[in-house]
Amino acid sequence: MKSIREHLVDPAEAPELEGAWARIRSRRSARPAWAPRVAVAVAVVVALVWWVRSPAPTAPRAAIDLSASVFTPEVVRLDDGTNIVVMPGARLVPLERTASAVGWRLERGAASFEVAHDRTRTFYVEGGDARVVVVGTRFAVRRDGAALAVEVDRGTVRVEAPTGTREVHGGNAWRVERAFSTAIARGDEAAEREDAERRAGRGGDEDGTITSGAGGGRVDAPGASGAGSNVGDRVDAPGASGASSNVGEDDRLDAPSARGADSTLDVRIDSRGEDRGDAVAGGGPSAGEGSGRADTLGLRSPARGGRADAKDSTTPTPGATAGRARAGDDSKARGAKSGAGSNANGAKAGDGSDVTDAEASDDPLAAADRDRARGAPRAAAARLEAFIAGAPDDARVPLALFMLARIHHGDLDDPGAAAPRLEAAIAAGLPRPLEERALARLVECYVATNQRALARAAARRYVDRFPNGARIEQIRRWAPKP
Amino acid sequence: MAKTSEKVVPLRATTQTPDEVLVRCALDGDVSAEEALYRRHAPPLLSALIRMTSNRDDALDVVQDAFIQAFRRLPQLTDPAAFRGWLRTIAFRIVYRQSKRRRWLSLVGLAPPEVSRLSTWARPGTSPEILAELRMIDRVVTALPPAQRIAWVLRYVEEESLEDVAAQCGCSLATAKRRIKAAREAIDAATNEGGA
Numbered sequence: 001m002k003s004i005r006e007h008l009v010d011p012a013e014a015p016e017l018e019g020a021w022a023r024i025r026s027r028r029s030a031r032p033a034w035a036p037r038v039a040v041a042v043a044v045v046v047a048l049v050w051w052v053r054s055p056a057p058t059a060p061r062a063a064i065d066l067s068a069s070v071f072t073p074e075v076v077r078l079d080d081g082t083n084i085v086v087m088p089g090a091r092l093v094p095l096e097r098t099a100s101a102v103g104w105r106l107e108r109g110a111a112s113f114e115v116a117h118d119r120t121r122t123f124y125v126e127g128g129d130a131r132v133v134v135v136g137t138r139f140a141v142r143r144d145g146a147a148l149a150v151e152v153d154r155g156t157v158r159v160e161a162p163t164g165t166r167e168v169h170g171g172n173a174w175r176v177e178r179a180f181s182t183a184i185a186r187g188d189e190a191a192e193r194e195d196a197e198r199r200a201g202r203g204g205d206e207d208g209t210i211t212s213g214a215g216g217g218r219v220d221a222p223g224a225s226g227a228g229s230n231v232g233d234r235v236d237a238p239g240a241s242g243a244s245s246n247v248g249e250d251d252r253l254d255a256p257s258a259r260g261a262d263s264t265l266d267v268r269i270d271s272r273g274e275d276r277g278d279a280v281a282g283g284g285p286s287a288g289e290g291s292g293r294a295d296t297l298g299l300r301s302p303a304r305g306g307r308a309d310a311k312d313s314t315t316p317t318p319g320a321t322a323g324r325a326r327a328g329d330d331s332k333a334r335g336a337k338s339g340a341g342s343n344a345n346g347a348k349a350g351d352g353s354d355v356t357d358a359e360a361s362d363d364p365l366a367a368a369d370r371d372r373a374r375g376a377p378r379a380a381a382a383r384l385e386a387f388i389a390g391a392p393d394d395a396r397v398p399l400a401l402f403m404l405a406r407i408h409h410g411d412l413d414d415p416g417a418a419a420p421r422l423e424a425a426i427a428a429g430l431p432r433p434l435e436e437r438a439l440a441r442l443v444e445c446y447v448a449t450n451q452r453a454l455a456r457a458a459a460r461r462y463v464d465r466f467p468n469g470a471r472i473e474q475i476r477r478w479a480p481k482p
Numbered sequence: 483m484a485k486t487s488e489k490v491v492p493l494r495a496t497t498q499t500p501d502e503v504l505v506r507c508a509l510d511g512d513v514s515a516e517e518a519l520y521r522r523h524a525p526p527l528l529s530a531l532i533r534m535t536s537n538r539d540d541a542l543d544v545v546q547d548a549f550i551q552a553f554r555r556l557p558q559l560t561d562p563a564a565f566r567g568w569l570r571t572i573a574f575r576i577v578y579r580q581s582k583r584r585r586w587l588s589l590v591g592l593a594p595p596e597v598s599r600l601s602t603w604a605r606p607g608t609s610p611e612i613l614a615e616l617r618m619i620d621r622v623v624t625a626l627p628p629a630q631r632i633a634w635v636l637r638y639v640e641e642e643s644l645e646d647v648a649a650q651c652g653c654s655l656a657t658a659k660r661r662i663k664a665a666r667e668a669i670d671a672a673t674n675e676g677g678a
Contacts, residue, residue, distance in 0.1 A: 027546070453503075
């Protein structure tokens, strides 16, 4: 009687199960014919009760404190027709409501406003040192520590900062930091050059002047020069040296028009070290421990071009500055090649790199980096896919998977494709610093694809594995409550 | 104005994703997590059901019913990691009810009797002696009450532990042991009879 199973074949067949799954799906989704009618009736009753019982919304009231939940934005419609969307995790506090002024303070996170036109009343939003004053417009505001980023979709806002006042028109984006403001203008290379030159000390007032932005802007990380480079990871570490070393470690400028400004940005960060560190929330103690990616777990505009995604250390930094310090995890991940920093057009960076083009061409990862740097992320992805398929046992496969995930997420804006590759990369075994980034990015991907349970599970993994991780504060928002 | 992404991308569950995570995702309405659970647990369940019911179509129906019930009652699952055992409990309860119904229907001539056909799943090249023994087991198992038959198949064909047999049959451990023992005694008696 023992081991009867050994004498039997496995009778189940896949095609039968495929058909069964289709039937399960159809039976699961089938609803009784009366269900929609009942739903409509219930909705009508609820709407009527709500309409009869609820007073007209007259926000801001003194006690209103609009804090969106972690997952869903809070949508508020004021009685004057103004619409406010408080993004997940944000907090918006009313300051005043009089016949002449309505004021809000953005404590944290992001919120968007569609303000009803009213010439007799001032509508403003404060955040950090700046105030955004509007009359009839649609715009979004994001708070990053002391910095305030404004993105105007329609109409005009006036940004009042200690350093000056400036009107921002529809289609433009602005960032106001503690000591200066930055125009973030995609598509206007002249403005970018002007801004970059001013940052390099060759023109304009470095500290107080607000420069006009043009074209379709995007809100980006603190201190981004000209073309919207995301420097959130770069400047987290307070102090000049920390900030400087972070530049090369984490971020890259993907927009071709931005590359020229990269080196000037280094100079600027070095010279402004402590101020910049103070201006950005969540300063980390060392290079590579920074937080505060502008588009991480927050307000993200994937549709906008010219974006500068966070660089997760495996990619040589374009336009690398001589003497730039590389973070430790870079060297762990890529060995000597990680510090190479080939620039955007493939030329070697002058930072003592010993990686030649020929060597890079033998390395599929380096080649993929070059593809990506020249604006061909799909080619980079294809190259990495081919490498992974062709050499599944290669020690570089985890890293390749991670790079692939970053390309899908950052360049191709496909977090759904990035997530499984991140899972695979983590499962295959990444160096610890990269694993930390991969897990954080995984959370972001799951959030972006609305897979909240998976996001929470990934966040839980992150918290368990990296309780002191660089992105712990952001990730904690997604970790399940104990 | 910046917009948050709202597109839902199907989960490509990796084999490493534990049942617990998938169940939680399914509870959150993630259909792809349900599919991942199905793809993981349906094949072994179907195999077990085919061996148990000896009818492929019936087994497929049970698989469908079991998964539909399981997904519908997922909020009642207290331990998400125990999804497999819970699913099988649902499935074998369905089998038990069907067997009892068929038994009554067959008594009044409204349905053919349920027949065990383990011997039809014998591997190619199985020795005639083993085949003969399997046919003998089929004859005995066919005559067993459904509860005993299910318990015996789970224990000796599916090779589940006694505790799992009890859990999947929805009975106490003592009851499971008693059912298995009764089935074994019937098979031993038939074996001795055949040997004599």
